[in-house]
Amino acid sequence: MRLPSLKLQARLTAYLALLHLLLAGCAILLLLQQPILFIGAELLLVASMALGWWLVRRALEPLGYTRRFHDLLQDQQYASRLAAPGVTELDDLVGMFNGMLTALHRERLAIGEQQGFLERLLEATPSAVLVFDFDHAISLVNASASSLLGLGAPLGKPLSAWLGAGDDGEAAFDPALDERGRARSRDLVRQLDALALGESRLLVDMEGRRYRAQRSRFYDRGFARHFLIVEELTAELEDSERATYARLIRVLAHEVNNTVAATGSVLDSLLTYRGQLEERDAGDFVTAIVAVKRRNISLGEFIDRFTRVVKMPAPELRPTRLQDVVDDILWLNREQCNARGIQLGWSRCDAAGPLQLDVQLIEQALLNIVKNAVEAVDERNARDASKGGTIRVELEDLGERVRLSVTDSGGLLENAPPHRLFTPFVSTKKGGQGIGLMFVREVLGRHGCTYALAPAGAGETRFDIWFPQS
Structure with a gap:
């Protein structure tokens, strides 16, 4: 002018x-x-x-x-x-x-205050938030998203930058992540990058944790910009599933127990007629009655295994050395492993201090894990006509947490989705009922533990448990 x-x-x-x-x-x-x-x-x-x-x-x-x-x-x-x-x-x-x-x-003051409030809100929210610029490169990532995805130096890069193979792709992740952590993050990034605008989807990572992810957009200076919101639903969905399974099992237990009790009483009454039958018919009669009674008992035990999960008592926490619990479990399984040619390895860490545990619940959960490892090796041997195998147990002190790992050479998870294994009635074993891992999930959840079950490469399966240190 x-x-x-x-x-x-x-x-x-x-x-x-x-x-x-x-x-x-x-x-x-x-x-x-x-x-x-x-x-x-x-x-x-x-x-x-x-x-x-x-x-x-x-x-x-x-x-x-x-x-x-x-x-x-x-x-x-x-x-x-x-x-x-x-x-x-x-x-x-x-x-x-x-x-x-x-x-x-x-x-301008109002916009600045709103911007500052939104920035503080995004940092404090437990949901992961990623905002993209006009070229779909990341322009903002809050603390929850950084922790969830573990992306190294994310600003100015599109999500597809973390999907490349080789050293370039690995270098883009947080150096603190191990190989399994990078694989988990890459899998989540792949699912998030595939989300279409306006789509909301339930995502599941390699460790079985579930998330609700949604891609939306807003307008900045007349141009559309995308953003992603990722909210973890693992605890909420597990609580809902637990309540649903509890109601279902209670109904089944009530009906089955009533039927078994009535059938057992009738069968006992029928046995009194044995003396009225000819000798050649009496044997078949008794055999049939005993077989039905045995089936009744098996059905009752089957339902009891489910009800024990639902009626699990609250844990009574006491200072306990996890090393001693693992020692006892491995001692109990030593003979059967020797008989099957399975080598047991135990990397004991005496530096780890006592943990707040319910000994009976933790012992039963770890027994289930080792039992599953033994059965996985047996099934692989039966399938491949091979003998022997290995089960390695390792304890490591990580400072704020203690990690217990059980690795077996059974390889049952090579073609199975790991995130479904902790769901009731889902099992990778022939004839499995899916109760053991459901029980393990409940016990570990009540102790505040995190866990992961996934293939470890070279035909092995690894179960990691992280116990919080008091």
């Missing part, structure tokens, strides 16, 4: 000068005939020139204020104010400009 105002001032000045020069030329004609009129005409021309110059300056003065207002807007100096010149017309213009600056200043 500066150059147009100068040009206009120059044009108006040139116009006034040219006009008065012409008038001055006409006044020269009076010089010889009427000198007094000439002098009066010249004085009037000088006064007119001065008046015209003053009027031009007053007319262009609003443009000067407009130029200063433009400079303030361009420099974003919304807290500044223009001084009033004391002229009625200009005072109104300056008041309007100052009102606009005040409104902009207040709006």
